[in-house]
Amino acid sequence: MxxxxxxxxxxxxxxxxxxxxxxxxxxxxxxxxxxxPPSPQAIAVLRNLDSEWLRRYPDPYANEFRRAASEVLGVPVDWIMVGNGSDELLNVVVRACADLGRKVAYPVPTYVLYRTLAEMQPAHFIEIPYEENFQFPLEKLIAANGAVTFIASPNSPSGHGVSLSDLRHLAANLTGVLVIDEAYIDFAEETALPLVKEFENVMVIRTLSKGYSLAGLRLGFGIANPELLSGMFKVKDSYNVDAIACLVGAAAMQDQxxxxxxxxxxxxxxxxxxxxxxxxxxxxxxxxxxxxxxxxxxxxxxxxxxxxxxxxxxxxxxxxxxxxxxxxxxxxxxxxxxxxxxxxxxxxx
Structure with missing residues (x-):
């Protein structure tokens, strides 16, 4: 049993x-x-935290952090969704968009959590091998046409980035959601952020774990058209980001x-x-x-x-x-x- x-x-x-x-x-x-270590400004927020922030429920939309990210990235506040680490946002996308009749596609080798999330749902998944020396399998990903397509750029464990032109071509030829996982973007040469303005089906996901030295805080965020985010908000936890993470993350984001x-x-x-x-x-x-x-x-x-x-x-x-x-x-x-x-x-x- x-x-x-x-x-x-x-x-x-x-x-x-x-x-x-x-x-x-x-x-x-x-x-x-x-x-x-993290930004001294972020550490200062943590040391001077008012206990009232612990007594009360946090802002369900983490608006203080959204405002900080909006100012730094030049995107509207309502184009940002905040999560308990970027992993939660990847989970939210799969829960909102995929099931046994709506497949998840991604190139491999890559972040193995994509497969885990598909299996948890459960949803069918298609793993498309990278070609020699990690050449991007663009046409095969287009042919797979997943309800969700995950692309880690830069990718782990290879460390390579996918060109903006390839990602743009992919977005234009998919009927499902293209999620570009930019966990390592702070160390990269090119971002796919412009694509969220060009395509309603594109979501860029980032984290404060790498560039901001806040892996223990568990704070990530996604940027997408509000029409796309509207479905994601339906399945996220009510108070998914705690007050401490919101305040500390906002301070770190502002200290570019x-x-x-x-x-x-x-x-x-x-x-x-x-x-x-x-x-x-x-x-x-x-x-x-x-x-x-x-x-x-x-x-x-x-x-x-x-x-x-x-x-x-x-x-x-x-x-x-x-x-x-x-x-x-x-x-x-x-x-x-x-x-x-x-x-x-x-x-x-």
């Missing part, structure tokens, strides 16, 4: 990266957190100078780390994110992952087709990256 729906019994479920306890002497380069300074440091470290890994004969894919996808010269990625773990360094290993011989490494501080490189020298030699 099972207490669960048949699709829940059959699914594996999403497996997050390892999360050691705070204070553990670990160099954590496995879940793409920003290595630098600090965020951009941290992003610049990460990008500089990314370039240096990539060069060091290439000197060790690792294959390193170009990245528009705060991580690198790499292939060890001997291909023994799992053994290197385990050897690094023994040395107190966590990186991400995906035991799945096409990724068995690769590692995803978050860009840390220069000091952390140097420790990683020194450990790899010892392991490889």
């Amino acid at each position: 099972s207490y669960f729906r048949s699709n829940v019994d059959q699914m594996t479920g999403y497996i997050p990266g390892e999360q050691p306890k705070p204070g553990t002497p670990i160099i954590k380069l496995n879940t793409n957190e920003n290595p630098y 100078t600090y965020k951009n300074e941290c992003v610049a440091k990460v990008k500089a470290s990314r370039t240096k780390l990539a060069a060091n890994l290439k000197q060790l004969n690792f294959r390193v894919w170009d990245s528009q994110t705060n991580f690198l996808l790499v292939q060890p010269p001997t291909g023994d990625a799992e053994q290197i992952y385990l050897a690094l773990k023994e040395r107190g360094i966590l990186v991400r290993y995906f035991k799945q087709s096409g990724l068995e011989d690769k590692l995803r490494i978050t860009v840390g501080t220069d000091a952390q990256n140097q420790t990683l490189v020194e450990a790899l020298v010892a392991i490889v030699e």
Whole structure:
């Protein structure tokens, strides 16, 4: 006897990266957190929080954050929907738009949560492999014509970005919703944000976990035409964003100078780390994110992952087709990256 729906019994479920306890002497380069602290302005809001914000229910639309994001991005407030992390918004889209007769499509390898959400619904899903060297399978995605099409740009774990022209062509040829997941956009060269004004069926989703160093806050937001958002609001939780997240997130969003300074440091470290890994004969894919996808010269990625773990360094290993011989490494501080490189020298030699 099972207490669960048949699709829940059959699914594996999403497996997050390892999360050691705070204070553990670990160099954590496995879940793409920003290595630098959040904005001092965001920390100040947290330290001076009035307890009245805790006593009362929060604003169901997180309007303080919406106003901050509206000002920074130049989009109207009512074009923004806020979520308990961008993952909640991905879930909301699937719940609102997909079921067994309305399929979910996306290229792979990518963020595995897309499949998990489809299985939870349940909804049929179509996984279209990226072509060689992560060439975008544009025509196959158009042919799939999902009720929901997810495109992570920049993509994880590859780190590549999808061109705006390809995304525009895709949006123009889909009858369903195109969701462009821009979790890593702060480290990228191009945004798809203009497409939300051009197409009613496009939604761009972002998070404060990466560029803003607020992964523990759980705050994300989506931008889309209000006509599209109207259906999403019907299925979100009533008070899905807590008052603390709204206030702290708004302060972080308004401090673009600090965020951009941290992003610049990460990008500089990314370039240096990539060069060091290439000197060790690792294959390193170009990245528009705060991580690198790499292939060890001997291909023994799992053994290197385990050897690094023994040395107190966590990186991400995906035991799945096409990724068995690769590692995803978050860009840390220069000091952390140097420790990683020194450990790899010892392991490889």
